Structures are given as structure tokens and as C-alpha cells.
Amino acid sequence: MGVTIRQIAEAAGVSRGTVDRALNNRGRIRPEVAERIRAIADEMGYKPNQLGRALSMSRNNIKIGVILQGAETPFMKEVLKGIQEACAEVDNLGGTVLVHKIEHQNAEDVILAMEKMRMEEVRGIAMVPLDEERVKREIDRFVEEFRIPVVTFTSDVEDTKRLCFVGQNGVQCGRAAAGLMGELTGGKGKVAVISGYSTNTSLSSRVVGFCEEIARKYPGIEIIGPEYCFEENGRAREITEGIFKEVPDLDGIYLTSHGEEGVCEAIAGAGKAGQVKMVANDFMGRNYELMREGFIHFLIGQDARIQGYEPVMILFRLLFNGEAPERAKIFTEIYIRNEYTIPEGRH
Structure with a gap:
């Protein structure tokens, strides 16, 4: 052996x-x-037998399915690059990866995608889930009834029978944002929280971490919200404009999701650029440019590539080598940048 x-x-x-x-x-x-x-x-004396594995995979027609929600957001486009990298590796060994992209986040679309992949005879599914009961029931049904393992990524539903989760520790990210906001505001004032979807656990856990840490360490800060922009710039702008009308003396904004341009447009329209302290997420889209212009004060980043690449490869190792993941939660690193640490040549 x-x-x-x-x-x-x-x-x-x-x-x-x-x-x-x-x-x-x-x-x-x-x-x-x-x-x-x-x-x-x-x-x-280790000798990898990739050719043998490839022939075996080809005979068994092994397929892995990927369901990517919010596929048109800048972050998910970066995640997709990692998925495509994993697709190429699996393809080289005779396997197949089917990718289903969903523009927004919708439970019905997720369930339909799961069923479509089952009909395509996938042996495992990597997916961005929603924290909705019918989605969670479907995940459990796939695992128990169909014996199709599920790996969640970027967003988790840990109260299911999913195999494991790959992504950011959202609570820790929210705590980091709270620490940054506390220092920016001197630990006092009014801070609005704007998120994407309440059913996206990656985003909701950031809100939880932020609010808990503010309450613990900065009791002088009053939290407004959260409000939900569905990761749309237009909706984010409208929400921010509404907050300014209700709270003209707002001191800060914590944005957990995509929607940065809309928030910054509202800040500019109110003539509050640089005055309202803003903490946002991810090093993509126009975020570096908005930071240079003084709208965003801190960005909290994560490894998008790994969040796309590793879930596919976890299923690859499980289905092709019988190798189970080492942990139930595989967290990616958290990075923090300000205007002085923007990489050269990045916009």
C-alpha cells in the first residue's frame, strides 16, 4: 500500500x-x-498516482456543483476567480465542476439550483447559502437523503449538516471594525450600521460582532440601525440620505457589504466627506479610490480567492481521495488597510 x-x-x-x-x-x-x-x-517513497486517479474519475463521471449567490458584486467576482482556478485543477484530473451563478440572494433560486445539480448527478455541492429555514432544510435533505456533501463558503449555516465552512470569521471582522470606529470617533457619538442582507450570515455576524464590541468597549457610541441595502448602490445611497435626515449629527458609518459607492455619494451630497468616519469591507471595486478621496477611512479585507478555491478542493479531496476536511470552520485571514497602506498602482 x-x-x-x-x-x-x-x-x-x-x-x-x-x-x-x-x-x-x-x-x-x-x-x-x-x-x-x-x-x-x-x-x-511517496508516489502520487494522478493518472490513475484521473482515469478512475473519468469512469465514475464525478461532478462537483458550485452555487454562487450575489455573483455580480465585486467581491464575488474575485471569489469566482478562485472557483475557476479550482475548476481547472479538477478538469485536469478528469472531473467536472458545474458553476451556477445567481445575481442576487434568493432562497427559491438556491433551492432550484440545488435540485438542478442533483439532476446533473453531482457528487458534492459548494454553495453560498442563506440563513432561511427552507434552504437549511434542503441542505440537510441533500446530505441525509441523497448523500451529497455540502460545503458552505463566504456565508455559513452552521446549524445544518453541512460538511464545513470556508470564509471570514464575521464576528471577529465586526469586532475589528468596532475597534477602528471607536478610535476614529473618540469612543462617542452616533454611528449607523448598513448591511446587505439579514439572511446572509457573513454579513449578519459582522453586525453582531460590531454591536457587541461597541457595547463592551465604547458605551458612549449610539448605534443607528442596522439598515439593509441588498448590496445595491442605489439603495445604499437612499438609506444613507434617509439617515442623514433623521440624524444630521451622525459621526460614523459601518458598511458591512457592497454598496460603498452609494453611501459615499450620499456623504458627498450632504457635504460631509471626511467628517463622517467610514469603515467598509474588501479591497476591490472603487474602494481604494474612495479611500484616497477621503470617504472611507479603513477597509477590512479577506482572501476572496481562497474562499472560491478551497471549497471545491475540499470536495475534490473528499470524493477523490477520501480525505475529510481538518476542521468544521476554515477561517481566512483578516486584513486592515488605510490610505497609507494602499498597494502601489491600485485604484
């Missing part, structure tokens, strides 16, 4: 994922660690 990745991981004292990245030259890994893992694999 050949040497397995698990055996190499135990010998090297690292995770199976680290071994996989070292042997396949993908993902971030320190060069000295990768070199040591490859040396251990050679000593143990």
Missing part, C-alpha cells in the same frame, strides 16, 4: 492541507517548510 498524505503529515508534524500545498505547489506556504515536506515524502 502506498504512502498517504496523512502519513507524511504525521511525520512532518503539519496538517494534511499543508502537505497537499507543498506537494502540489499551490497556496501559501513557507519555502523551507515546503522543502522539508517534499524531502520527507521522498524518504517515505
